[in-house]
Amino acid sequence: MTYWRLLNFELKRLALPLGILVVITTILQLYNAYSTANKEMDYAHRLMKVEHLSTMEQYVQAHGYFSYSSSFDELSWLILSIFICAAFIGFYFVFIWYRDSLGRHPFMTRLLMLPASRRNLYWAKLTAPLLVMLSLLALQQLLLPIGDSIYQSIVPSEAREDVPLQMLILINPVLNILLSPNIVALLLYYGTGITAVIILYTGILLERSYRWSGILAGLIYAAAAIFVIVIPLIILQSNYRYLMMETQLTIFYFVLLAAVSSISVWFSQYLLAKKFTI
Amino acid sequence: MIELIDVKKRFGLKKVLQGVSFNAPRGAITCLTGLNGAGKTTILKAIMGLTPIQSGSIRIDGSAPHQAMYERIVYVSDQLTMPGRMRIADCFAFMQDYYRNWNSERANELLARFQLNAADKVNSLSKGMAAKLNLLMGLAMDADYMLLDEPFSGVDIFSREEIAAVFSSDMVEGRGIILTTHEIKEIEHLLDYVVMLDHGLITKQFASEDMRMEEGKSVVDVMREVYKR
Numbered sequence: 001m002t003y004w005r006l007l008n009f010e011l012k013r014l015a016l017p018l019g020i021l022v023v024i025t026t027i028l029q030l031y032n033a034y035s036t037a038n039k040e041m042d043y044a045h046r047l048m049k050v051e052h053l054s055t056m057e058q059y060v061q062a063h064g065y066f067s068y069s070s071s072f073d074e075l076s077w078l079i080l081s082i083f084i085c086a087a088f089i090g091f092y093f094v095f096i097w098y099r100d101s102l103g104r105h106p107f108m109t110r111l112l113m114l115p116a117s118r119r120n121l122y123w124a125k126l127t128a129p130l131l132v133m134l135s136l137l138a139l140q141q142l143l144l145p146i147g148d149s150i151y152q153s154i155v156p157s158e159a160r161e162d163v164p165l166q167m168l169i170l171i172n173p174v175l176n177i178l179l180s181p182n183i184v185a186l187l188l189y190y191g192t193g194i195t196a197v198i199i200l201y202t203g204i205l206l207e208r209s210y211r212w213s214g215i216l217a218g219l220i221y222a223a224a225a226i227f228v229i230v231i232p233l234i235i236l237q238s239n240y241r242y243l244m245m246e247t248q249l250t251i252f253y254f255v256l257l258a259a260v261s262s263i264s265v266w267f268s269q270y271l272l273a274k275k276f277t278i
Numbered sequence: 279m280i281e282l283i284d285v286k287k288r289f290g291l292k293k294v295l296q297g298v299s300f301n302a303p304r305g306a307i308t309c310l311t312g313l314n315g316a317g318k319t320t321i322l323k324a325i326m327g328l329t330p331i332q333s334g335s336i337r338i339d340g341s342a343p344h345q346a347m348y349e350r351i352v353y354v355s356d357q358l359t360m361p362g363r364m365r366i367a368d369c370f371a372f373m374q375d376y377y378r379n380w381n382s383e384r385a386n387e388l389l390a391r392f393q394l395n396a397a398d399k400v401n402s403l404s405k406g407m408a409a410k411l412n413l414l415m416g417l418a419m420d421a422d423y424m425l426l427d428e429p430f431s432g433v434d435i436f437s438r439e440e441i442a443a444v445f446s447s448d449m450v451e452g453r454g455i456i457l458t459t460h461e462i463k464e465i466e467h468l469l470d471y472v473v474m475l476d477h478g479l480i481t482k483q484f485a486s487e488d489m490r491m492e493e494g495k496s497v498v499d500v501m502r503e504v505y506k507r
Contacts (some may be wrong), residue, residue, distance in 0.1 A: 103357075104401070107359055112327070115345060277330065
């Protein structure tokens with residue numbers, strides 16, 4: 001029960017930043033679709049004038065179709081909006097521990113004195129930003145077809161080549177990671193991301209427990225954990241890569257992720273319960 | 279009873295507590311005094327499990343401290359421990375959500391007594407009002423023990439009198455209280471036991487009534503003797 005209350009409390013604190021991110025992302029991505037479509041139409045009309053083409057069919061014959069995929073350029077507003085959200089969530093994973101520990105009103109003192117296991121606090125602080133991240137991913141899923149509709153409403157059907165949204169996701173390297181249609185790849189990316197956060201939390205809790213020597217211990221711990229996780233990649237790059245099949249290496253990678261995450265969660269909870277110093 | 283037995287604590291190489299042992303019985307006010315850096319706050323935090331100790335033991339009514347004890351022991355820090363953007367009413371709701379022993383009736387009674395406004399935000403409170411809210415949040419819990427860290431720190435004379443009056447009211451009756459303070463004039467007559475600390479060591483501990491009766495000295499007299507050496 002305490003976990004759900006704490007999660008609710010953390011999510012309430014995140015509601016305003018999440019709302020701002022939703023607005024920014026929506027505006028940037030829909031504007032991205034609108035401006036790309038308008039730019040393409042302007043370009044087509046200019047070229048038609050210069051080349052004395054009277055219909056869009058003639059333009060398409062001469063220059064090819066337009067596609068919504070062109071709005072997925074690496075320097076587009078879409079990528080900027082994803083970058084803003086990723087930067088905020090990355091920052092918040094650190095900030096969530098320090099916002100309550102530092103300043104005039106150390107709320108962490110109160111949180112540590114709640115009459116329930118401190119594990120609840122750990123899980124709430126881990127899952128709240130993850131839920132925000134999932135919310136933003138859901139928004140992303142929603143915005144892609146909306147952006148596509150805006151694009152289609154501006155670029156006439158005879159001038160455009162309609163590409164399925166799944167294909168659009170595959171074309172863009174960033175979306176291919178965030179919304180990968182391949183379930184194994186998706187688990188791989190998110191498993192790695194969540195493990196990275198769990199290792200980061202262990203580092204933060206080491207710092208909060210031992211201060212300066214904790215920073216050093218945290219860095220050593222993170223380096224050791226990362227080394228363990230990348231063992232399959234080292235094997236893949238080495239002369240021993242023929243000893244394991246790709247599937248076996250993937251399973252090995254998942255096992256290592258699970259092992260490192262479990263040890264880090266246990267260690268973090270131990271630090272929070274026994275060593276955390278206010 | 280809260281018992282500390284040979285408690286030692288280091289911050290890096292600095293020894294903050296060097297084998298501190300004392301008892302704080304229920305139904306009595308025990309005052310920890312000492313100059314800055316004597317280890318008073320560290321003792322309170324160690325009792326509350328907010329800072330780990332290197333060795334020794336802490337027992338509360340015979341048991342080692344555990345998370346469920348936070349229903350029975352209240353720690354009132356010298357800073358407000360609620361987020362600055364919260365309103366006082368939200369603080370009350372938070373406490374009610376998490377603590378079964380939160381007494382809303384008493385909280386509202388104290389709100390009126392301390393002339394605080396439930397709609398005020400925590401970060402808009404003056405130092406005196408913050409100290410009163412802090413104390414209020416401790417007193418509104420039906421706890422057996424209260425640990426108060428410098429409840430008069432930076433508080434004006436009128437707020438100090440209001441806070442001191444609480445210590446002689448029925449709100450603290452039957453509870454075991456440990457408080458740290460430099461400024462004991464207002465509450466000297468209420469203290470049952472005094473533990474004097476210097477650089478993490480207990481230099482003197484006594485029952486204030488015995489000291490008055492046997493040696494004819496007040497707590498302030500003893501403090502002068504001990505700390506002005």
